[in-house]
Every structure is written in C-alpha cells, then in structure tokens.
Amino acid sequence: xxxxxxxxxxxxxxxxxxxxxxxxxxxxxxxxxxxxxxxxxxxxxxxxxxxxxxxxxxxxxxxxxxxxxxxxxxxxxxxxxxxxxxxxxxxxxxxxxxxxxxxxxxxxxxxxxxxxxxxxxxxxxxxxxxxxxxxxxxxxxxxxxxxxxxxxxxxxxxxxxxxxxxxxxxxxxxxxxxx
Amino acid sequence: xxxxxxxxxxxxxxxxxxxxxxxxxxxxxxxxxxxxxxxxxxxxxxxxxxxxxxxxxxxxxxxxxxxxxxxxxxxxxxxxxxxxxxxxxxxxxxxxxxxxxxxxxxxxxxxxxxxxxxxxxxxxxxxxxxxxxxxxxxxxxxxxxxxxxxxxxxxxxxxxxxxxxxxxxxxxxxxxxxx
Amino acid sequence: xxxxxxxxxxxxxxxxxxxxxxxxxxxxxxxxxxxxxxxxxxxxxxxxxxxxxxxxxxxxxxxxxxxxxxxxxxxxxxxxxxxxxxxxxxxxxxxxxxxxxxxxxxxxxxxxxxxxxxxxxxxxxxxxxxxxxxxxxxxxxxxxxxxxxxxxxxxxxxxxxxxxxxxxxxxxxxxxxxx
Numbered sequence: 068x069x070x071x072x073x074x075x076x077x078x079x080x081x082x083x084x085x086x087x088x089x090x091x092x093x094x095x096x097x098x099x100x101x102x103x104x105x106x107x108x109x110x111x112x113x114x115x116x117x118x119x120x121x122x123x124x125x126x127x128x129x130x131x132x133x134x135x136x137x138x139x140x141x142x143x144x145x146x147x148x149x150x151x152x153x154x155x156x157x158x159x160x161x162x163x164x165x166x167x168x169x170x171x172x173x174x175x176x177x178x179x180x181x182x183x184x185x186x187x188x189x190x191x192x193x194x195x196x197x198x199x200x201x202x203x204x205x206x207x208x209x210x211x212x213x214x215x216x217x218x219x220x221x222x223x224x225x226x227x228x229x230x231x232x233x234x235x236x237x238x239x240x241x242x243x244x245x246x
Numbered sequence: 247x248x249x250x251x252x253x254x255x256x257x258x259x260x261x262x263x264x265x266x267x268x269x270x271x272x273x274x275x276x277x278x279x280x281x282x283x284x285x286x287x288x289x290x291x292x293x294x295x296x297x298x299x300x301x302x303x304x305x306x307x308x309x310x311x312x313x314x315x316x317x318x319x320x321x322x323x324x325x326x327x328x329x330x331x332x333x334x335x336x337x338x339x340x341x342x343x344x345x346x347x348x349x350x351x352x353x354x355x356x357x358x359x360x361x362x363x364x365x366x367x368x369x370x371x372x373x374x375x376x377x378x379x380x381x382x383x384x385x386x387x388x389x390x391x392x393x394x395x396x397x398x399x400x401x402x403x404x405x406x407x408x409x410x411x412x413x414x415x416x417x418x419x420x421x422x423x424x425x
Numbered sequence: 426x427x428x429x430x431x432x433x434x435x436x437x438x439x440x441x442x443x444x445x446x447x448x449x450x451x452x453x454x455x456x457x458x459x460x461x462x463x464x465x466x467x468x469x470x471x472x473x474x475x476x477x478x479x480x481x482x483x484x485x486x487x488x489x490x491x492x493x494x495x496x497x498x499x500x501x502x503x504x505x506x507x508x509x510x511x512x513x514x515x516x517x518x519x520x521x522x523x524x525x526x527x528x529x530x531x532x533x534x535x536x537x538x539x540x541x542x543x544x545x546x547x548x549x550x551x552x553x554x555x556x557x558x559x560x561x562x563x564x565x566x567x568x569x570x571x572x573x574x575x576x577x578x579x580x581x582x583x584x585x586x587x588x589x590x591x592x593x594x595x596x597x598x599x600x601x602x603x604x
Contacts, residue, residue, distance in 0.1 A: 087271055092445055106548070170550055273457075353530045
C-alpha cells in the first residue's frame with residue numbers, strides 16, 4: 068500500500084515535470100520560429116519568409132484602432148500562401164523595399180501551455196526599426212503585437228494565421244512592407 | 247566497486263542535468279510572468295496587473311540617478327498591494343491613461359540559479375514605447391531596468407518587489423503611468 | 426521481439442527528447458550569457474565585459490554596408506583579449522563614456538542545434554538605447570546584429586568572435602563605445 072502510494076506520488080511529480088518540460092519545449096520552438104522569421108525579413112529573404120506560412124494561411128497587417136473595433140481592414144491582407152508569395156515577389160521586384168534596412172525585435176511571447184487539436188495560438192510584441200539609406204539615424208518604423216495561430220506541417224511549425232496589429236506607423240511610404 | 251562508481255557518476259551527471267533543468271524551468275516561469283505583466287499593462291487590464299503583486303509588495307518607479315545615490319524617492323511609491331490597486335483604479339477613472347497606446351518590451355533577464363528561502367531575485371531591461379493618439383509616430387517613453395523579488399503564493403509567482411529604475415522619461419505628463 | 430521493438434521505440438523517443446533538451450539548454454546558456462554581457466556594459470563594468478572573451482577573441486564593430494561588401498573595416502577592431510582589455514581601460518579613463526546612460530536589448534537569438542568541435546556560432550539582434558545627461562529623452566543609439574562564435578573555457582562560454590554589424594549610428598561622437 069505504502070509502496071503504491073510512493074509510486075503514485077512519484078508518477079505525479081514526474082508528469083508535472085513532463086508537462087512543464089513540454090510547455091518549455093513548445094515555447095522554445097515558437098521563439099526559435101520567431102527569430103528565424105525576423106531574420107528572413109531583416110535579410111530580405113522574402114521567399115524564405117513566405118515559406119513559413121501554411122497553404123491556407125491568413126496574413127493581415129492592421130491598425131490597433133481597427134482591430135479594437137473588429138474591423139478586418141488592413142494595410143496588407145493575404146488569405147492564402149499564394150497571395151503571400153505574390154507579395155514577396157512583388158516587393159523583391161520593386162525599388163521600394165531596397166533603400167532601407169529593417170531590424171525586428173520580437174519579445175514578450177505569451178502562449179497557452181499546450182497545443183489543442185494541432186493548433187497553437189500565441190502572441191508576441193514586435194518592434195521594427197528602420198534605417199533609411201539617406202539618413203544616419205534609426206527610427207521606430209512599427210510597433211505592435213502579433214496574434215498568431217501555428218500548425219504543424221510535416222513536424223515543423225508554420226503560421227496558419229498572423230495578424231500584425233500595429234500601434235503606429237512612422238513611415239507612410241513603407242506601408243506595404245511585411246512585418 | 248566499479249558498478250558503484252558508474253552508478254555514482256551517473257547520479258552526478260543526472261543531478262547536474264536536473265539542476266540545469268530546474269534553472270531553465272525557473273527562467274521560463276519568470277519570462278512567462280513578465281510577458282503576462284507586459285500584456286496586462288499594454289491592454290490596460292490594470293486590475294490584472296495589480297493582482298500580480300503580493301499583499302506586502304513594494305512597487306517603486308524611480309530614476310537611475312536617485313537609485314545610484316541610494317535615494318528612494320520615486321515617481322511612484324507603493325508599499326503594499328492596496329496602494330498598487332488604488333493607483334490602478336485611479337488611472338482607470340482618469341482620462342490621463344486613455345489617449346495613448348503603450349507597448350512593453352522586456353528582455354535580458356538576469357537571475358540567480360535557484361530560489362533562496364522561497365524568494366527569487368531577478369533583473370530585466372525594459373523599453374516602453376508610446377503612441378499618442380494625435381501623433382502618427384511611436385516614441386520611446388521609458389527605458390530602464392526592473393529590480394525584482396518574486397515569491398510564490400499558492401504555487402504561483404508574484405512580485406514582492408519591483409523597482410523600475412528608468413534611464414529617462416520622454417513624456418513628462420505621463421509620469422504616473424505604471425511600467 | 427515485441428519487447429525489443431517497444432524498447433527501441435522508447436529509446437528513440439528518449440533520444441529525440443534528449444536532443445531537444447540539449448538544444449534548449451544550450452540556447453538558455455547563450456541567452457544567459459547575452460543578458461550578463463548587456464548588464465556588464467549597461468552598468469559600465471568594462472573589466473567584466475572584457476573577461477567574457479577568449480584570449481584570442483576577435484571583436485569588431487562594423488557597418489552593415491561594409492559587412493555586406495566583405496570589407497572588414499570597422500569602428501572598433503580588436504584581434505585579441507589584450508586589445509579588448511586596453512579599450513575597456515581606455516574608456517574608463519576618459520570622460521567620453523561617462524555622461525550618458527546606455528541600455529541594451531538583445532533578442533531574436535538564432536543558433537544551430539548543437540556545438541561543433543567545441544565551437545558554437547550564433548546570431549542575435551541588438552538595440553542600444555542612449556540617454557545623454559543633458560537631454561530628457563532616450564534615443565536609438567545603435568541597431569544591429571551580433572555574429573558570434575562561442576567557445577568553452579573551463580566549462581564556461583566565452584566569445585571567440587563577436588562581430589557587431591550595425592545598421593546605423595545615431596550619435597557620431599559615441600562611435601568608440603563597445604556594444
């Protein structure tokens with residue numbers, strides 16, 4: 068009897084530890100994903116960026132004002148990977164994206180403890196800093212929060228949804244740049 | 247004899263791993279806490295924010311200049327949760343907090359390897375970005391470092407102390423906003 | 426037979442978990458290192474900062490423009506720890522470093538899954554915020570990315586290489602400050 072109780076207590080302690088580890092590994096995976104996502108955009112590897120979404124992904128960039136009012140109108144609206152890829156190619160062909168450096172910082176990841184039915188929702192704050200080639204200083208280009216849903220495709224995390232809700236936009240002529 | 251030595255080596259390796267895992271889980275817990283703390287402030291859930299402190303919590307916002315000189319004088323000084331809650335309610339009633347968006351980034355968490363006597367000290371750098379409703383650009387509102395002591399209350403981490411030591415304040419009329 | 430298959434499946438699952446944990450612990454170690462690195466600079470403990478490099482460390486601060494063109498010319502160029510230490514002492518003796526506060530945020534860590542031959546390459550984005558003593562506001566001093574190689578010296582991680590590639594420099598007279 069006593070032995071069984073000890074075993075059971077050990078099993079419970081182990082499963083609590085396993086749950087914490089699973090949660091930690093998941094968080095690690097999303098942080099790694101976000102760092103790779105930022106690097107792809109910072110280094111203008113837009114094709115790599117597009118590949119981080121699922122085929123049916125919903126990618127939207129919209130203002131906090133519209134988001135708070137439940138208006139889905141955004142600066143960028145893509146309802147599948149094809150539209151995301153189109154945007155990436157369009158940007159690489161234009162001069163618009165060229166004469167500036169961008170640098171993302173993503174932090175404050177908030178996520179639930181576990182995946183549910185293969186989907187994982189998460190949020191993270193982001194700051195995009197911009198240096199225009201003809202100015203010496205960096206500026207806050209965009210500040211906001213990602214509302215995400217991740218799904219696994221062949222074992223790897225992909226974005227099924229990323230809504231980038233921005234507090235501001237410093238540079239009006241850069242509206243179409245993905246964040 | 248050999249078997250015992252192998253067992254002992256394995257036990258040592260296991261306990262080193264366990265110590266590293268414990269340290270990692272603790273760091274994970276504090277990072278998760280800080281992300282939730284930032285989200286509460288960014289989303290103006292000030293009541294949730296107040297609940298992240300212990301009953302006897304000490305919450306102070308003071309300048310780096312005063313901190314370096316050991317002067318405890320701060321912009322905000324709360325010596326228990328009641329005062330923290332009062333401040334939260336006061337802010338929600340005034341218009342002062344309303345016409346702006348805030349966005350926290352918390353990073354560079356520095357913490358010891360283990361809890362001591364149920365208390366855990368930690369530090370983290372923070373940046374608060376602000377968008378005023380009548381201006382299109384984001385600004386650096388406050389930059390600084392948290393000096394924290396966490397304690398467990400019914401299993402969950404709470405702040406027993408958070409001293410927000412700021413390098414600067416961009417916006418003088420926003421002094422009373424918690425960070 | 427069945428038992429062996431179950432054992433083997435368990436062993437595989439365990440080794441996958443071990444690999445993910447090892448990767449997580451390594452990431453944790455680098456994040457902890459970077460937070461300590463930032464704290465040393467933010468608190469002007471330049472001697473502690475210099476001690477975070479290996480004896481043969483290569484520490485360079487250079488512009489993204491030069492980096493992209495493979496030009497190694499930088500604002501700071503140190504090819505061993507002695508040169509790094511010289512720079513630290515020089516800065517502590519001059520007034521140049523004094524009349525400002527600096528605050529680092531390091532994020533978006535990108536690193537491979539494992540160490541190779543005792544060396545570990547990594548990248549991370551950084552932002553350095555600066556407050557001059559005669560101005561009330563914080564400014565973006567420098568924005569960029571670290572290109573790192575870590576090596577273990579007596580069990581602890583040290584930087585064998587840190588190339589700080591900056592997108593911009595806001596404050597020309599602060600060029601010589603390490604980041």
